[in-house]
Every structure is written in C-alpha cells, then in structure tokens.
Amino acid sequence: MKTSKTAKVTLVGAGPGAKDLITLRGLKAIQSADVILYDALVSDELLSEIDDAIIKIYVGKRCGLHSFTQQEINVLIVENAFKYGHVVRLKGGDPLVFGRANEEIGYVESFGIIVEVVPGISSVIAVPGSQGIPMTQRGVSSSFWVMTATKKEGSFSEDLKFAAQSETTMVILMGIRKFKEIITEVSRYRSALTPFAIIQNGTMKNEAFAVGCIGDISGVIKNMDVSEPGIIVIGDVVSEHPSFFEEEVQRVLYSSL
Ligand SMILES: C[S@@+](CC[C@H](N)C(=O)[O-])C[C@H]1O[C@@H](n2cnc3c(N)ncnc32)[C@H](O)[C@@H]1O
Incomplete structure (x- = not known):
C-alpha cells in the first residue's frame, strides 16, 4: 500500500521525560503524525498522551532487549514515510545530542524526503x-x-x-x-x-x-x-x-x- 500523502519526516526532541517538557512545536508535530517511531528514552507518560489512531513503533536500543540496528531504523523511517505520509521520529531530549540524528537525516534525504528538526529540551x-x-x-x-x-x-x-x-x-x-x-x-x-x-x-x-x-x-x-x-x-x-x-x-x- 502507498499513501497519496507526501512523504515527510520530522525529527522531534521529546525532552527529558516529563510529558510537559516537550516543546509546543514538538507536540504539534506529534499530533499531525501518521506514524511515530520512538526510542527507549521517550517516557510512557508522554506516549500515553498520543492519539491511539497514530501508529506507534518502538525502535529503542535498551541494553538486554531486542534492539534495532541504526540501518534498520533508517529503513523503517523511509518505508513508513512512503507508506503512510508523515513520520515523526521521536527521540529523548534533543535529537542532535548523542542522538545519531544526522545519520537518519542523511539517509532519509537521500530518498528525496523532506526532513524537519524540532529541537527538544536536552x-x-x-x-x-x-x-x-x-x-x-x-x-x-x-x-x-x-x-x-x-x-x-x-x-x-x-x-x-x-x-x-x-x-x-x-x-x-x-x-x-x-x-x-x-x-x-x-x-x-x-x-x-x-x-x-x-x-x-x-x-x-x-x-x-x-x-x-x-x-x-x-x-x-x-x-x-x-x-x-x-x-x-x-x-x-x-x-x-x-x-x-x-x-x-x-x-x-x-x-x-
Ligand atoms: C543516547 S543519549 C541521548 C541524549 C538525549 N538526546 C538528550 O538530549 O537528552 C542517552 C543518555 O542520556 C541521558 N539521559 C537522557 N534522559 C535522561 C533522564 N531523563 N534522566 C537521566 N539521564 C537521562 C542518559 O545518560 C542516557 O544514557
């Protein structure tokens, strides 16, 4: 299946954990997402606020649990953007602080997909x-x-x-x-x-x-x-x-x- 929507990716910083420490812009991006790919550091508190209709995929790398490689995550972002439209890549804190965001941006952009970055409170x-x-x-x-x-x-x-x-x-x-x-x-x-x-x-x-x-x-x-x-x-x-x-x-x- 392929959506009629334009593929788009927004990298959003979720903030340090408390659900009200995400930025307003980050919250708006989440609310307009078709799919959210989130990390281990994104709190349950924040996830519970997200509309059930939005597809949420865990791609965390916590020690001891199944983890996705960076390449698998890159591919998932692109596949979901082409399939559903707006993908939010939700990362703990600020996406550009120890977040490997630049690797994801480079990969996604190589498919001609527009990437926006919404900073987070680190x-x-x-x-x-x-x-x-x-x-x-x-x-x-x-x-x-x-x-x-x-x-x-x-x-x-x-x-x-x-x-x-x-x-x-x-x-x-x-x-x-x-x-x-x-x-x-x-x-x-x-x-x-x-x-x-x-x-x-x-x-x-x-x-x-x-x-x-x-x-x-x-x-x-x-x-x-x-x-x-x-x-x-x-x-x-x-x-x-x-x-x-x-x-x-x-x-x-x-x-x-
Ligand atoms: C991969 S780095 C990502 C940092 C993130 N991009 C940021 O700006 O906060 C993950 C590390 O950030 C720290 N960290 C992130 N959130 C934290 C929190 N709520 N409490 C304590 N440490 C945290 C821990 O050292 C954790 O191992």
Whole structure:
C-alpha cells in the first residue's frame, strides 16, 4: 500500500521525560503524525498522551532487549514515510545530542524526503537543573563539558581525562555502568572532596538521585540500579543540591563513630 500523502519526516526532541517538557512545536508535530517511531528514552507518560489512531513503533536500543540496528531504523523511517505520509521520529531530549540524528537525516534525504528538526529540551541541562544543580555558577564554574564515558569502539573517552584536569562542570551521559572507572579517573586530577551527583530517570515519577564526594562512592555504588539511564555531574556546582550538605554531614558523623 502507498499513501497519496507526501512523504515527510520530522525529527522531534521529546525532552527529558516529563510529558510537559516537550516543546509546543514538538507536540504539534506529534499530533499531525501518521506514524511515530520512538526510542527507549521517550517516557510512557508522554506516549500515553498520543492519539491511539497514530501508529506507534518502538525502535529503542535498551541494553538486554531486542534492539534495532541504526540501518534498520533508517529503513523503517523511509518505508513508513512512503507508506503512510508523515513520520515523526521521536527521540529523548534533543535529537542532535548523542542522538545519531544526522545519520537518519542523511539517509532519509537521500530518498528525496523532506526532513524537519524540532529541537527538544536536552536532559544534559534539564535533568540536573530540575534537581537544582546549575551548570555554571559565578565564581565556581565558568563552563560545562558534556561527554559520553564510552566512545563508539568501546574505549574510555579521552575527553573525560581532559575535562577532569580542568575546573569545568563535567556532565557525563551513558556512564552509569562505568561510574566507578569514571570516578577513579577523575580522582587522579581532582580533590577527594569534589562533589558529584547521579540522577536517573530525571524529571519522571521514578526519578532517583544520589550526591556525594568522589573520595567516597561505596554507598552510592551499593544502592545504584545500573540498568536505569542516568546522568553523572561532577564539579563544585553540585554542592548547590539541597541535600548535599545534609548528606555530607551524615557521612562524616557515621564515619567518625
Ligand atoms: C543516547 S543519549 C541521548 C541524549 C538525549 N538526546 C538528550 O538530549 O537528552 C542517552 C543518555 O542520556 C541521558 N539521559 C537522557 N534522559 C535522561 C533522564 N531523563 N534522566 C537521566 N539521564 C537521562 C542518559 O545518560 C542516557 O544514557
């Protein structure tokens, strides 16, 4: 079957998770879609708002579950656009931040299909921000560096080492499973009292967070569910988190007993 509608693809950033953190333009694109291809990071909260008449296809790549290759996703986007018309490719956060959006755009455009991009609120800033952790702070941190812990070929990111040697706020995505290694590396350059935060499922009902200092991560490691996506923030700005001071006092009190 082929539709009489013109094939069109819109890449939409779904925002960090909470359903009301998608942009108005993103919401309008979703409402006008014939098919939505969505990732693991798109929340159930947001999906439940979408009209049942719109075809929804999960193409996520969560660890341990069946996952589509990037090439399979590219093909699905094009096939559905020719078959049904308007395809929305819905991605967590902003589509252009660690989202492989450019690969999808290039492939889709090679078929002569028009692609529009609707930016989203990236988890990079929104997830720490919604916990009260700023990226920059006058007199504390004048920059922030967003990085992944692991590169394409699985090696540890060199950028992480460079960032650790500066005073920048480090924002690390896709690093939960490597948390210990990350902290070991950062500890080579920064003081044991440097604060960190881990926020998982940020802005959603099942949000979890932990704060501490890089010199003592044992408690955090013991309680962390590494299967959930999360962001690690390292830097003095984390001391702005409302519970940071309290957590530190408790730790010092218990360790001196
Ligand atoms: C492939 S990257 C995509 C980032 C996305 N494009 C963005 O702008 O937020 C996926 C990683 O983003 C982070 N992430 C995305 N949403 C998150 C959330 N709600 N809470 C915590 N971390 C999140 C996690 O580190 C996750 O492994």
